[in-house]
Amino acid sequence: MGRKKKTPTPQSRKRHAPLWWSVAAGVVLLAVFVAWRASKPAPARSPVASSPGTPAPKREDDAAVFARYAGSQSCRECHAEAFQLWADSHHALAERPLKPEVDRAAFEPAQTFQHGTQQSEARLTNGVFEIVTLGLHRERKAYPIARVIGVDPLRQFLIEAPGGRWQCLEVTLDPQHNEWFDVFGNEDRQPGEWGHWTGRGMNWNTMCAACHNTRLRKNYDEATDSYATAMAEMSVGCEACHGPMADHVRWRRQYPTGTGDPTLRRLSRDQMLDTCGSCHSRRAELTGDFQPGDAYFDHYSLTIPDESDIFYPDGQVRDEDYEFTSFLASRMHAAGVRCIDCHQPHSGKTRVAGDALCMTCHIGQSPALPGIQIPRIDASTHSHHQANEPGGRCVDCHMPLTTYMQRHPRRDHGFTIPDPLLTQQHGIPNACNRCHADKDAAWALDWTQQWYGGRMNRPSRTRAQWVAQARAGDRHAWRNLVALYDGETNSLWRAVAAGLLRNWPEEREASATLLRAARDASPMVRGVAASALEPLASTDGAVRTALTELLNDPVRKVRVDAAWVLRSTVDPQSLAGQDLLRHLAAGGDQPAGAMQLGVYYSDRNQLARALEYFRKAVDWDANSAPLRHEFAVALSQNGQSHEAAAQLQAACDLAPREAEYRFKLALALHELGQLDRATATLEETVRINPAHSQAWYNLGLAYSSLNQPAQALDALARAEALDTRSPRIPYARATVLARLGRTTEARAAAQRALAIHSGYADAAALLEALSTSGRP
Numbered sequence: 001m002g003r004k005k006k007t008p009t010p011q012s013r014k015r016h017a018p019l020w021w022s023v024a025a026g027v028v029l030l031a032v033f034v035a036w037r038a039s040k041p042a043p044a045r046s047p048v049a050s051s052p053g054t055p056a057p058k059r060e061d062d063a064a065v066f067a068r069y070a071g072s073q074s075c076r077e078c079h080a081e082a083f084q085l086w087a088d089s090h091h092a093l094a095e096r097p098l099k100p101e102v103d104r105a106a107f108e109p110a111q112t113f114q115h116g117t118q119q120s121e122a123r124l125t126n127g128v129f130e131i132v133t134l135g136l137h138r139e140r141k142a143y144p145i146a147r148v149i150g151v152d153p154l155r156q157f158l159i160e161a162p163g164g165r166w167q168c169l170e171v172t173l174d175p176q177h178n179e180w181f182d183v184f185g186n187e188d189r190q191p192g193e194w195g196h197w198t199g200r201g202m203n204w205n206t207m208c209a210a211c212h213n214t215r216l217r218k219n220y221d222e223a224t225d226s227y228a229t230a231m232a233e234m235s236v237g238c239e240a241c242h243g244p245m246a247d248h249v250r251w252r253r254q255y256p257t258g259t260g261d262p263t264l265r266r267l268s269r270d271q272m273l274d275t276c277g278s279c280h281s282r283r284a285e286l287t288g289d290f291q292p293g294d295a296y297f298d299h300y301s302l303t304i305p306d307e308s309d310i311f312y313p314d315g316q317v318r319d320e321d322y323e324f325t326s327f328l329a330s331r332m333h334a335a336g337v338r339c340i341d342c343h344q345p346h347s348g349k350t351r352v353a354g355d356a357l358c359m360t361c362h363i364g365q366s367p368a369l370p371g372i373q374i375p376r377i378d379a380s381t382h383s384h385h386q387a388n389e390p391g392g393r394c395v396d397c398h399m400p401l402t403t404y405m406q407r408h409p410r411r412d413h414g415f416t417i418p419d420p421l422l423t424q425q426h427g428i429p430n431a432c433n434r435c436h437a438d439k440d441a442a443w444a445l446d447w448t449q450q451w452y453g454g455r456m457n458r459p460s461r462t463r464a465q466w467v468a469q470a471r472a473g474d475r476h477a478w479r480n481l482v483a484l485y486d487g488e489t490n491s492l493w494r495a496v497a498a499g500l501l502r503n504w505p506e507e508r509e510a511s512a513t514l515l516r517a518a519r520d521a522s523p524m525v526r527g528v529a530a531s532a533l534e535p536l537a538s539t540d541g542a543v544r545t546a547l548t549e550l551l552n553d554p555v556r557k558v559r560v561d562a563a564w565v566l567r568s569t570v571d572p573q574s575l576a577g578q579d580l581l582r583h584l585a586a587g588g589d590q591p592a593g594a595m596q597l598g599v600y601y602s603d604r605n606q607l608a609r610a611l612e613y614f615r616k617a618v619d620w621d622a623n624s625a626p627l628r629h630e631f632a633v634a635l636s637q638n639g640q641s642h643e644a645a646a647q648l649q650a651a652c653d654l655a656p657r658e659a660e661y662r663f664k665l666a667l668a669l670h671e672l673g674q675l676d677r678a679t680a681t682l683e684e685t686v687r688i689n690p691a692h693s694q695a696w697y698n699l700g701l702a703y704s705s706l707n708q709p710a711q712a713l714d715a716l717a718r719a720e721a722l723d724t725r726s727p728r729i730p731y732a733r734a735t736v737l738a739r740l741g742r743t744t745e746a747r748a749a750a751q752r753a754l755a756i757h758s759g760y761a762d763a764a765a766l767l768e769a770l771s772t773s774g775r776p
Contacts, residue, residue, distance in 0.1 A: 062230050066230070067246065068246050069215060069246055070245050072086070072239070075238045078252065079238075085347040092237070096234065097234075098147060098157075100129075103129060106175070115188070116186060117188055118133065118188070120133035129145045130142045130143055131169060138191045149168065152176065155173045163226035163227060166209075167202055167203060170183050170184055171197075203589075213232075214234075216231045216232075217289070220589045239292075240292075243265055244291070248261060270338070273339060274296035282322055284301040285300065286299050286300055287556070287583070297523045297524060297557040299556070302524060304325055304496055304524075306499050311326075313422075314419070314463075317414070318402075324413075328490075329492045331415065332415050336368075358394040364376040383396075396431060397417075398415050400429070400434050418431040420432060422461065422468075424442065428468070463488070466484055470503070478501060478503075484496075485497040491522035495524045499531070502535060506725075511536055511540070517532075526555070527555075527558045527562075528561070531561050533565065534565045537565050547566055559579050560579050563579060580600075584596055591624060595617040598612075598614040610634050618631050623654060626651075628647045628654070632668070636671075641671055645665065645669060648661060648664050649665060657688060659695065666679075683699065686715075693718075693722035693726075693729075696718040700714075700732060700736070709736050716732055720733065727760045730750070730756070733749045734746045734747075751767065754767070
């Protein structure tokens with residue numbers, strides 16, 4: 001099945017921690033603390049209108065949808081050659097019932113195998129194929145097998161479970177060696193964990209089914225937490241790619257020699273690409289109801305290189321990202337190449353073997369792209385390796401392999417160029433050292449310089465450097481991102497630039513670029529820009545106007561992104577509001593989806609309902625620190641301070657190296673009056689992350705409250721060095737200095753605060769108080 005195309009909703013929400021503020025109290029000013037919790041949303045304003053009165057399209061019932069499908073066997077009579085190519089393909093065998101004649105060898109004789117701390121057994125007992133393994137309640141018992149996912153290089157097996165569920169086992173078969181193994185290697189996942197085979201992370205209905213079957217309807221019922229999942233046909237049949245064909249079959253049977261079938265819906269090359277991408281991508285569901293011919297961004301939000309490590313900064317896949325994103329990032333896609341140019345669509349295999357496939361175009365022109373100049377490659381000299389030997393094949397350098405699920409090697413479809421300099425600078429892997437693992441990047445860089453010289457210093461290298469710098473938090477990286485957006489012709493990389501620009505909302509040119517990106521020709525870019533504008537949505541009128549306009553965008557992905565940013569006020573009956581709710585419901589059977597629903601209702605001042613979803617998310621994945629953090633925010637807003645602190649402590653225990661959770665815990669502890677514990681927790685925060693300016697600031701206030709002025713001044717100095725734009729830090733330092741009677745230094749610190757923000761009233765009041773105190 002592959003592991004889930006896990007993408008938190010495209011508009012991942014960042015909650016901002018409030019600060020402990022300082023106030024004036026006469027000549028000697030004391031810093032005091034306030035609540036840690038994130039501020040509640042402002043009282044709901046009049047809903048933002050989006051096509052008022054326009055309802056979202058009603059969802060057809062399964063019977064009406066499936067009636068339009070004829071099944072793959074109906075294609076066989078007229079399309080025998082294509083059918084035969086498909087019948088033996090990985091698509092045709094994507095999912096199937098257990099077949100004794102095919103599967104018996106894996107179960108008889110019985111095989112017992114160790115994986116992590118667990119032992120499992122595959123066996124055939126009284127005609128029943130079963131796996132003996134640990135279940136939900138840590139009992140080791142036999143589970144009957146009914147269905148199989150995949151064919152080669154691995155096969156996974158499905159167990160039927162209550163509530164209409166099917167669960168995908170982690171114990172997996174390597175059919176080439178008739179060997180059982182754990183698809184998660186040495187992770188040793190345990191019962192009760194989200195990712196254990198009994199958990200929601202291995203639930204077939206939501207994780208596997210849509211891409212292993214034809215026109216699947218998940219049919220999750222939130223009220224009963226159950227499924228009535230149905231499909232037009234098991235496995236990836238003909239109509240999974242061609243769309244429903246029952247009307248075509250009826251017409252052909254009525255007119256066996258007729259021409260000009262009016263029922264046929266021929267897909268364009270880009271529609272075919274979108275159909276491939278609907279499964280071969282890591283993405284978030286917007287509708288759960290894609291069919292061939294639909295636009296990709298009307299049904300999915302694509303995962304692209306961002307601040308995370310899901311992709312490397314040059315676009316190479318790192319996590320299990322499938323092929324679509326990297327292909328969209330490539331020059332091949334930009335030139336007009338599509339999946340069917342390289343892959344036979346019915347068998348899925350490449351049209352020509354080996355380098356001959358690449359050389360069908362890299363002789364200077366492409367039969368699929370007439371009139372487009374293609375770089376001419378001399379295969380005998382280009383690679384500097386022996387032909388048909390490792391390193392001498394085009395794919396070795398430009399489509400490097402990454403093995404997923406322990407036994408499944410997949411080629412990167414970004415067609416990137418190996419660049420050891422990027423390895424040295426930013427840890428981006430290169431194909432040279434993937435093969436020559438006994439050598440270092442300096443060795444590889446020396447050879448590439450000898451062979452290719454200045455040709456290595458190409459725009460793709462600069463782009464990767466800029467993205468890497470932005471991801472590393474370089475304070476001036478926004479300038480390069482603006483240049484990247486303005487100069488990039490590939491829409492995916494413009495989207496990457498826009499997404500990363502969200503970290504510089506205070507830079508006028510950065511926000512202006514995002515406003516331009518919100519009008520980009522690409523819906524992917526417009527949607528990412530909408531999400532990136534969220535930090536400015538409540539304070540900048542031009543941003544809010546742009547977002548309101550995007551609520552009426554012709555593409556659903558853009559409407560959903562804009563509606564999420566405006567979630568506190570968007571009209572839930574509008575088209576965009578309905579699109580957003582449909583998207584949230586599509587993921588509502590998973591912990592991250594429940595969390596997003598919690599955020600939605602929290603920001604609409606429906607806190608009781610929000611708490612239900614947050615609690616559900618934590619119950620479904622008790623080992624997730626981010627879920628516990630969000631739950632803590634909601635609990636604090638509801639006045640449940642002790643429960644909030646307990647959830648934050650659990651988050652710290654789960655993610656001990658995550659400084660932000662400790663910072664929030666310190667604020668919560670102070671709110672509970674536990675100043676000593678709060679101070680100790682802040683000290684731990686800055687040990688984990690010495691660059692956490694807010695933690696240093698609050699630690700300075702804590703030391704001041706504990707009458708430790710020397711430590712307070714030192715901590716505040718550290719905070720000020722890290723954050724030179726905040727007036728509250730020098731102001732806090734001024735209060736401590738004033739309390740010590742160091743009036744001249746206190747005045748200088750207060751003046752520093754006013755130099756940063758001339759309207760800072762507290763600093764002005766302090767300065768006036770110091771001036772009239774009579775002290776020198």
